[in-house]
Amino acid sequence: MKRAISALAFVLFLLLGLAAPAAAGGDSDPTIGGGERVAAAAGPCGSSYRHIGHYPIGSSPVLGYMDVYWSGTTKRNCMVVNHSSATYGIKLYTEASIWPYGWSPPSCPSSVGCDGGMYSYYAGPVYTPAGVDMSNRCLNLKGVVDWTTATRTRVHCG
Template structure:
């Protein structure tokens, strides 16, 4: 009878330890997720604006603007929306300093988004343009001054 009790206790202890090990390994896997949680512009960027394209009328896209305080750079992307989301269609994005210099643009037949494009403009305003589809755009001048 005493041997049977020891065996039952040992089995309960083994089950308890196995459960604790599984919980710990699950926690480690879940804890590892933020390492891959970088945004579309990079891990140091935070979204500072999201704008509908066009500003009025039927929405066809979204212009997103990001900023990295560690690099002093802004980033922009244009996503399709509605009939233009997740389908190959014209998408374009442009970013520059508020005076029009130092910019980048990206446009073409994309499935998900145009960009990312970057500009270094610490302490300055920026201009951004998003377009989905061709001819339907949103232009923001001298925004996100910093």
């Protein structure tokens, strides 16, 4: 009986850990660390976010992808720039920026909506500003891997 209770407690601990968002900045490989592996299973933005967009950065080869998420609970968007297989594990300048259409882009690397630096796996997660209901607004996105830039304007317009 004690063994069953211990096993149940361990499973609950793991399930509760799934709601934790990934830490900003992608210099750690989410396939290695236990805590990072659990956070990656929930998605990089948190448990209330669902994946809504996937955009390439570069071509021949694709260097990375901008992945966009939406939370109906928080009414915010989130974005992560992930390295592709061509750049995975290689420390390169990587940037993720997200902002409401019609607003000025965020300053990078140290502001809400932008994360940039020398990362090996991903940049972000970054979020649209708190308190701004994105339900009926469009997004602007910018992703950079190895100084190759991709932008999308007026996407995911509620």
